[in-house]
Amino acid sequence: MPPEADERDRTFVVSLTVNGDERGGLAGARTTLADFLRHELGLTGTHVGCEHGVCGACTIILNGAAVRSCLLLAVQAAGATVETVEGLAPDGELNPLQQAFHTHHAVQCGFCTSGFLMSITAALRDGPVRTEAEARELMSGNICRCTGYAGMIVAALESSEALEATGEVAQ
Ligand code: FES
Ligand code: FES
Numbered sequence: 001m002p003p004e005a006d007e008r009d010r011t012f013v014v015s016l017t018v019n020g021d022e023r024g025g026l027a028g029a030r031t032t033l034a035d036f037l038r039h040e041l042g043l044t045g046t047h048v049g050c051e052h053g054v055c056g057a058c059t060i061i062l063n064g065a066a067v068r069s070c071l072l073l074a075v076q077a078a079g080a081t082v083e084t085v086e087g088l089a090p091d092g093e094l095n096p097l098q099q100a101f102h103t104h105h106a107v108q109c110g111f112c113t114s115g116f117l118m119s120i121t122a123a124l125r126d127g128p129v130r131t132e133a134e135a136r137e138l139m140s141g142n143i144c145r146c147t148g149y150a151g152m153i154v155a156a157l158e159s160s161e162a163l164e165a166t167g168e169v170a171q
Contacts, residue, residue, distance in 0.1 A: 014078045018043065019087030027074035034058040036074035037084060045085035045114045049143075056142030059115035060084050066122035066141075085114035088121065088171070095171055096162055097121060100155035108146030116142050120156050124170035129160040 008029050015024040018041060025040035032051075037043045037060070049057035051070045058070040061083040088095045094102060097120060107113050116139060123129060123138040135153040144152070163170060 012075050012078075014074050016077050016079060017081045019083055019090065029073070029075065031074045032070050033060075033062075033072040033074050033077050033082075034069035036077075037069060037082070040074075043084050043086050047111055047114055049111065054143070055112070055115070056119065057112050057115040059118045059142065061118055061122050064122070064125070066119045083118070083121075085117055088117060097124070097155065097159040097170065100158045101152065104151040104154045104158070106147060106151030106155045108144075112142060112144040112146075116144065116152055120152075120159070121170045124156075124160055124163060128164045129156055132157070 010029050011026050013024060014027045023041055027036045034046055034048050037046050046060055046069055047057040048070055049055035053068050053071045058068050059066050060069045062077060063080050088098060097117060101107055119142050129135050129138060132153055135156045139152060
C-alpha cells in the first residue's frame with residue numbers, strides 16, 4: 001500500500017559520518033542526498049547537474065563506493081560513511097590528484113570537477129590505473145563539457161603512478 005501523503009511529507013533526522021566528522025541534519029522523505037549535503041550540511045562542493053544519474057557531477061563516495069548522490073535519498077544514507085570533495089583537502093591544501101588536475105589544466109569551468117575527483121579517488125583505492133583506456137573507462141560515468149578529458153586522463157595516470165611508487169592509497 002502506498003504511504004499516506006503525510007508520511008511522504010515527514011521530516012527525518014539523518015545522522016552520518018561525513019569526511020570523518022559526525023554530522024546530522026533534517027531531511028524530508030524525498031530529499032536527495034545531494035541536496036542534503038549541499039543545503040543542510042553546507043557542503044556545496046558536490047554539484048548537481050542533470051539530477052537523474054547521467055552526468056556524474058554529484059558523485060561522492062558512500063561506504064567506499066563512488067555513487068551518484070542525486071539518485072539516493074538522504075534517509076538512505078543514515079549511518080553511512082560519506083566522503084565529499086571537501087574531504088580531499090581538509091586543510092585547504094590540494095591533495096596529489098587535485099594538484100595533478102591543476103598542473104595538467106584538467107579544469108575549465110570546474111562544474112564537473114568534484115565528480116571526476118571523487119570517481120578517480122574511489123577507483124585508485126581499488127588499484128592502479130595504468131593505461132589511457134583504463135583512465136577513460138573509469139571516467140566514463142562522468143561528463144565534462146569543457147576540457148576534452150585529456151588533462152584529466154594525464155592527471156589520473158600520473159596520480160596512479162605516484163601512488164603505486166609509494167605504495168599509498170588515494171586519500
Ligand atoms: Fe547526479 Fe547528474 S546530477 S548524475
Ligand atoms: Fe566544465 Fe568539465 S570543466 S564541465
